[in-house]
Each structure stands twice: as structure tokens, then as C-alpha cells.
Amino acid sequence: MSHISEPTVRRLSNYYRVLEEVAAEGKRMISSHLLAEREGITSAQVRKDLSSFGSFGRRGLGYHVEHLRDEIRALLGLDRRWKACLVGAGHIGSALVGYRGFSDQGFDIAAVFDADAARVGRTLEGLVVRHVSQLSPDDGFEIGVIATPVRAAQEVADLLVAAGVHGILNFAPRKLRVPAAVTLRTVDMTMEFESLSYALTHTRTPVVRRKRTPSRGRE
Amino acid sequence: MSHISEPTVRRLSNYYRVLEEVAAEGKRMISSHLLAEREGITSAQVRKDLSSFGSFGRRGLGYHVEHLRDEIRALLGLDRRWKACLVGAGHIGSALVGYRGFSDQGFDIAAVFDADAARVGRTLEGLVVRHVSQLSPDDGFEIGVIATPVRAAQEVADLLVAAGVHGILNFAPRKLRVPAAVTLRTVDMTMEFESLSYALTHTRTPVVRRKRTPSRGRE
DNA sequence: GCCTCCTTGTGAAAAGCTTCACGAACGGGG
């Protein structure tokens, strides 16, 4: 387990979800081939990914669904809860506080901050919005979520770092600078849209229809 | 311009945003080195990316900010508007309808659908929520946005394809299957969170502090 | 006109990631 690449970790995430589904369906074992089929990748990729963490499968049988699921859960650090805070109580921020997908995975948003005095004091899913200046290391947030407009994002990132978070999940469409000791992940909806726009612009031509690439749509 | 890789397109998106900023700052020219610095990548990467579309720079001078910005805008297909519909009027869907970032880039959400009778008829940012069964090719949506719970996502994708969309922007944390003629992009917040969780779990150890990787935080 | 200092565009090398292909393990049936 010398070094794990980012693509591998992302696929691990996907395997985890497939395994939860498959477990719900009541299957005991699953082969790399079947797992791969659900993901639209090759079975060799699945085996290689998993083998970089250990030997979880049994030759001739495949992988034990629940066991592998639990192993991956532990690997991803999902067997614990993370204390997080959210900065930005606008459209996106409000949606994130109420999003079940996060709390289901061990992600607790324990406080909400905003810079706008008009929003401070309002209640969001049981949390009173506090002014961003109250961000402090005392609350012990491990993760900070940025859901502010672009122009405020870097400043908020600096505040979060000063407040001692270890990781930042950024929803503002911009590259942020953080110290190497802080892990940053960015969810950039704008970029996905632009990538889609590019693909639509270039794979279809208005009148003349060009040859399409084979197999399933890119992604 | 034989074939452009997906990573290149995503970086193009970033260059575009930097160029908008730089243009607002009033700079006329920018070198690949400066552009790269803002993005945290190498200047060779910038030059290679741009050169795969044409020769936009001038040796000894760099790139003309506004000209390059306009070129990239056209390349990404942002010099036009896209007619889109949204399916799923829950937390995330509501946030997306109100999100300025999209309309700013030429992305018009012209209708909102939901499967829940309780939500149908309600108004969201001036749009009346319609029942998902009313999705039809007659409205001429080019892009469909999926903001439903995971379990409904594949079904909705099929409906959108039947309604004739060319592209799908999926916010449900799951791989979807669509025909090759339809382009799919997925914004998977859950995966980003899990990747963050993984990084935090493995780069920090509770008591013993391991060697950190040099330079800026991974991304 | 010539010399110097920049910066692009681009083959070639390096690094990173995915797929191939095969040995080794495992269960089951006869």
C-alpha cells in the first residue's frame, strides 16, 4: 500500500456504493467481473484497485460482499463521524445543510456561518446562522465547507485554515490556495457544465452528423 | 485539433475563469507562466493545452487576454445559450434553479419537474413545478439536469433521453447508463467528500505525525 | 542592423494509469 492514486480512491467510493446496493439485494459474493460491469470499467481495474490495499478476495469465489464493503468503509474513513461547519447560507449552502447524502456518510454539519448580517440569526435545519467572524479553533471543526460566492471563497478558506480545519470541501468555482497540511477538494459544478457544453458543441454538428464514438457516452 | 483530452477541456474551463479575472484587472497580455501560476500547474501544460486548439499566443509577448478569453469561450460553446430542464425540486434542485453561476454561463433552466405530487404546482424562482410525466420532446430541451434521490436517477435519465436531450448533468451520486449519443457529466459531491475523508484518514495519524507531502495540498 | 532578453510552440522523454495475460488458489463432481 505504498502510494494510492487519486483515481483509485474515487473508484473505491464507487465500489462502496455498488457493494451497498448488492448487499441490499442479498448477494453474498461478487466477482470482480460483475463489480466492473456495474461500473462500466474492466475487471482488471477492480482487482488492481483492491489489491493495492490488501487481499480481500478468494480465488475461484470472488469477494465477500459485506466484508469488502466494511473494509472499504474503513479505508475511506467512513466508519467514524466528521465534525464540519459550513460557510455561506445562500442557495447552495442551505441545500447542503439539508442534504441527507452527507449525514448518511458520517458527515455532521454542526454550525453554519455567513458574512451577511441579514442572514445571521436565521435558522437553517435547526442551526442558527452565526457571523463568520465567530469562526474559531475552539469549536474543533475538522472539515470546513465553502458555499460562498466566488469572490469570498479564498478569504473564507484562510479563515477556515486559521480555525484549524484539516480539510476543506469547496463548492465555489475557483482554485483555492491552502497550506499543504490542509486537504482541499473542490466540487466545481460550473466546470462540469462547461465540459458538457464543450462536448455538445463538438460531438454534434448542427447539420452534418459526424461519426459517433462507439460504446457508452463519455464519463 | 485531432483529439482533445477531457483533462484539457477541464483546464480550459479554469483558464477561462482566470482570464475573466485578469481582464477585469485591466491587464492586456498574460504569459503562460503567469497563467500557470494562478492555476498551480506548469507553464508547459498551459502552452500545450492551448496549442492543441491553435496558435493564440505571440512569442516574446504572451497571450492577449481578451482575445484568448473570447477564443476559449467559443471553444467551450459558451457563446450561446443552452435550454435546460431540471428534474427534482428538492433541496439541491431548488438551489440549482436559483444558482447564478449557471445562468451567467449561458445555461437557462426553463422548466422544473418532480415526481412528488406534493411538490407539483409549487413555484420555484418563477417556474411552476410540473409532474415528471409531462416531460416531452416538444419542449426542445437540450440539456437535462438530474437532482433527484439516487433511486430515481436512472429512471429519470431514461425519461430525459426519451425527451430528446443531448446532454445530462447528473447530481445524483451514481453512475448512469445513457446511449452513446447522449453526453453525461456527473457532479458527485458524495465522492468528493469520501475522497476528502480518505485523505484525512491517511495523511494524518492521530498521535504520531507522519511526513507530509511537499508543496500545496493535493487537488 | 544587430544584439539581448523574452516567450511561444512542439518533438521527445518521463511519469502515471489502464489493460493484458497468466500463474496460483479454490470448490465441486465424479
Added chain:
DNA sequence: CCCCGTTCGTGAAGCTTTTCACAAGGAGGC
């Protein structure tokens, strides 16, 4: 107990993406 069909784990090959390094172009000073 041995053979057969299945499936994992993994070095090696193949492919993609990034980085290097340098020739060629351009501006400005003298």
C-alpha cells in the same frame, strides 16, 4: 483424489498525460 471450471493477484505491456528542453519568433535599445 484428481480433474475441470472459475476467479483472484500481479508483473509486464500498452496507452495517456505531463514535463522537459530547445529552436524559432518577436520587441526594444543602441
